[in-house]
Amino acid sequence: MKKAVSRKNQIIPYGYHEVGKEEEQAVKKILRGRYLTQGNAVEEFEKSLCEFTNSRYAVVVSSGTAALHLAMISLCNPGDRILTSPLTFVATVNSISYANAIPVFNDVSIETYLLEPDLSMKYKGAIIVHFAGLPNTCNEWKNFDGWIVEDAAHSLGAERLVNNKWQQIGHSRYSIATILSFHPVKSITTCEGGAILTSDRNLADELRKLRSHCISSRKGYLYEIEKVGFNYRLSDLNCAIGIEQLKKLPKFMEKRREIAYRYIEELRNVEEIILPIEHEEVRSAWHLFPVRIKNRDRIYRQLLDNNIKCQVHYIPVYKFSLYKHLYKDLPNVEKIFASELSLPIFPALSKTQQNRVIEILKSNFLKTKR
Ligand SMILES: Cc1ncc(COP(=O)(O)O)c(C=O)c1O
Structure with a gap:
């Protein structure tokens, strides 16, 4: 027989999700409805993410890693040098490798753990990680000559003060895209899941195509495929959980x-x-x-x-x-x-x-x- 662990000594994890009746109801509704995937919940979750973060476009995908992958293959050419922090989960760096680009590391601030910009060399871009949920607002990034992607896997719900107004992460002054993760230890969960937020319409269109095999221009049973895409879709079931989580x-x-x-x-x-x-x-x-x-x-x-x-x-x-x-x-x-x-x-x-x-x-x- 298993020994009962006293309440006093119960395991305390470092992070844990919180889901309730609302998520249960939402999942039930999807299971009893017409679509398990590619139905209305996907669009609704994307809309809610845009409203919450004040970003223009949101593309939800099957994980934060998938979000990073699609962003990198959209923004990098093979051989491009991409600056990033080694103090991150390996997914950040792997995403650069997926695009056959070259990750280059720089040091972080000892106080904030956040990546310092390197202005001495030329880079195609940088992935900055808002470590532990703390936004990287180092002013020097304004002088960085390349695109910036924010790895905000830790930091949905974080805010920064811009012109005396609080702005949610995702509404960016200087980045081309912001990546989110909805793994259970993160700010909100969809079980597994992720998203890319951007104000760039062309990038958003490209990401939507890439997440679903790059299928375009459907006419009847005919459709076109121009390049290699993926199945990185997030199901309605996951999105229904995400909608409820975002309210909380x-x-x-x-x-x-x-x-x-x-x-x-x-x-x-x-x-x-x-x-x-x-x-x-x-x-x-x-x-x-x-x-x-x-x-x-x-x-x-x-x-x-x-x-x-x-x-x-x-x-x-x-x-x-x-x-x-x-x-x-x-x-x-x-x-x-x-x-x-x-x-x-x-x-x-x-x-x-x-x-x-x-x-x-x-x-x-x-x-x-x-
Ligand atoms: C900084 C960072 N980036 C990316 C990811 C990848 O997110 P996911 O687990 O949703 O693929 C994680 C996951 O923990 C992370 O901590």
């Missing part, structure tokens, strides 16, 4: 912010922990709560022994054998990799659960100071 996003953001500010309040006096920052021109989506911490590996194991599943974000991509040829000496990336720990943060994280995390961290450091 402001509440989710409120909860995530509450949890983040509580960590900050409780841990700000612990010298051995460096807390994440959020300057006054941005509001993070708090996808992650990354701290830099002394004795990271020991504390990681201690938390795990107490059923608290923290994560390290990220193993720098150039450490994988696939990308070791792209290694560069990037001191901030190395420092972050050596000390970063992402503490649990998700809308349903209770105060009691958060206290378990805080107590373990405090007990490690505060007692050694006395």
